[in-house]
Amino acid sequence: MFRLALLGCFATANAYLWPNPALDQVETILYEILPGTTGIASFVQPCDTFTGTGGTTSGRSNAADWIRTAYHDMATHNVTAGTGGLDASIRFAEEQARAENAGDGFSNTLTVLAGFSTRYVSVADTLALGTVIAVEECGGPQIPYRAGRVDATEANLPGVPQPQDPLQSHIATFAREGFTQTEMISLVACGHTFGGVTHSAFPTIAPALTDPLNTQSVAHFDTTNVHFDNNVATEYISGITQNPLVVGSNDTTNSDKRIFGSDGNVTMQSFANSPDLFASTCATLLARMLDTVPSGVELSDVITPMPVKPTTPIFTLDGDVLKFTGRVRFWNLTANANRVVLLLWDDHHGGVRNSTLLSSLKSSTTYPYGVATSFIFGNSSDAGLSLDAAAGIKTMRFSVDGELQDQGGVGFAVQDGFAFSTTSCFFGNNATAQYDVAVRVLCFYSLAVLTQCRSATA
Ligand code: HEM
Structure with a gap:
């Protein structure tokens, strides 16, 4: 519903002029989606699809892994220095080994999404596409997508917030990333409508379970953890939340509790009151998160379907x-x-x-x-x-x-x-070929290669 409404807003002008092989590819990835068949969408349809250990009974989902990965990749951004941002630096072992990047969600994500990178689509672009498609395919709003992220050549400086950090540190971290305190509350809620905390990565926050349908013992943020909706807010406001970063037994790691309550619950109350406000706020902020790139990187206009x-x-x-x-x-x-x-x-x-x-x-x-x-x-x-x-x-x-x-x-x-000239020839099962190429010179073609075709074995 939201996507169609936004498409109506965007669809007034072409996003780019054809031919543009890079944006042509991205447009196809974004709009020629047949869920469950091929492409990125097939890895988040159904939304509890999980390609890591344990599959759909693990309690985890690709959708949640992908969104968290995009945030952690972006979270090193320094808006003043223009460094860090969504640049796929998370693919470096040095970053994944840091305590701030606990868990195997990043390697799981890259195993799938980096496979969609091409000479025209960077790994960082696939991380952004993964978030857009995961959110949209799992009940969320359309997120305006821009292309053109550039992959980092080395790890960025550390800078991802952790649950035990105090509130002032979280506010300062999001400010360094370019987000206000209200935007921090919103963005955390937008992310934590998916997934949860995994026992193996955070054993002191998520207890071990013996649930055959949750074999990785994930303590979910809300009751609809593979679906985008405002339950993360309604359950929090009505006092029934199971969010392990709100009602965890160790208050030191209850970062969502401190963040959500930091404005007297005004923002979370507004999200609980209005699923539409939650969706539109998340569309805007997730787009900004994905468009947070190192200075000097220029992104395309928003990609809309080419008429x-x-x-x-x-x-x-x-x-x-x-x-x-x-x-x-x-x-x-x-x-x-x-x-x-x-x-x-x-x-x-x-x-x-x-x-x-x-x-x-x-x-x-x-x-x-x-x-x-x-x-x-x-x-x-x-x-x-x-x-x-x-x-x-x-x-x-x-x-x-x-x-x-x-x-x-x-x-x-x-x-x-x-x-190509029809004098080109193909050698059957050997899968070899001779391509004769004709080059246009003024008003006629001259054959650049003109050889007599022979069988491959001759
Ligand atoms: C102060 C800020 C934040 C803190 C302290 C925080 C902390 C955490 C922690 C501890 C987990 C559990 C990870 C695991 O067990 O693998 C988690 C999961 C997650 N976070 Fe955050 N987070 C923050 C902000 C965000 C933001 C801004 C987003 C995205 C917009 C986000 C998206 C997610 C998602 C989708 C998951 C679920 C991952 C999964 O289930 O595989 N987080 N977060």
């Missing part, structure tokens, strides 16, 4: 013909039984051409946040369009039911400077 998103086109030269394959995805098209979709393009000779994509409707997929409708280039199969190789293609535009989609007049720039 028109081509895939990277592929060109193949076949004599005088340039085969042009690819597809385009439209987001949330309004229904139209008489839909007409055109691909228009400018060629290198100043010509304007077009091809109807109506009969090439490829697929329509309903995602949690919208419907993606894809059309392939060409009008009947994946064979693509056949272009005059000399004329080539410079820029694409699309027309949907007469309405031009051209990124505000910029168009969708296409690079046809290189093409």
Whole structure:
């Protein structure tokens, strides 16, 4: 509900201009989510999924591990010096060995999320994506996501708050991170709506249990520990909380009790009164937490679904013909039984051409946040369009039911400077291939490699 409302606010302008391979990847990760199938979301669906020891009967969850990891990675930030922040420095053994980073939640998190990093998506970006997706998939608000975090090359200075620290130290720590006292209360509540304290990491706070459904003896912060909701506040305010950092037997480590009560419970009372206020506050503060990065790191605009998103086109030269394959995805098209979709393009000779994509409707997929409708280039199969190789293609535009989609007049720039040649050959089971590459020189292609194909064993 919250995500859809916020999408409405964001969806007025494109987050970026296509092509942008880095942001294209992130947009796909964020919005082409089919829970339970593939991608980051499949590791937090259902929300009690836990890929560490004990699985779903451990009492732990990936969602909670991921959110705590993002906070601990960020918590070294010094807003004055511009050092630390969300930069994946938590992946260094030196940081994980510190008492302030007790437990195996960080290594568990990195085992999953770092696997989604690519040449375009840093490990730090995957930590941020993990938090956004975990919160959203488990009942929480949409968290505006920006891309572009840069991975640290060494451990940061220590600085994560610990339960035994006094209140003034917590206030000072959050101020150093860039958050006020009220924001500290809120952010701790937003995080502690998930998970709990694990016996092995904090044996003096979480007692050993003999529960076959909680084999890691986790003392949960609220009764809905794999779900985002304001129960962390309602249970606290109504005096029935089991939060081990509020009602723990050793008052020295009752940090949530000191933090939540530090403004006379005003903030926690407001969250208990209003799940919507809790959700919107958490969306804002978790976004700020994720966007807390070392100075000099520039993040992108908030990534929203691209209304028109081509895939990277592929060109193949076949004599005088340039085969042009690819597809385009439209987001949330309004229904139209008489839909007409055109691909228009400018060629290198100043010509304007077009091809109807109506009969090439490829697929329509309903995602949690919208419907993606894809059309392939060409009008009947994946064979693509056949272009005059000399004329080539410079820029694409699309027309949907007469309405031009051209990124505000910029168009969708296409690079046809290189093409694979059909003289390339593939050697069956040996999985070897010879790629002949054609390079565009002025108005024709010359083959950079032109060899006679032979069998791999010849
Ligand atoms: C003074 C500040 C904080 C203190 C002292 C504190 C302390 C703790 C402790 C002792 C645990 C138990 C960890 C374990 O057993 O593995 C924990 C868990 C957790 N914390 Fe915090 N925390 C603080 C702030 C935050 C913030 C700001 C967030 C995120 C916004 C957060 C998110 C979490 C989450 C999600 C867990 C559950 C982890 C799990 O169940 O695997 N914490 N915290």
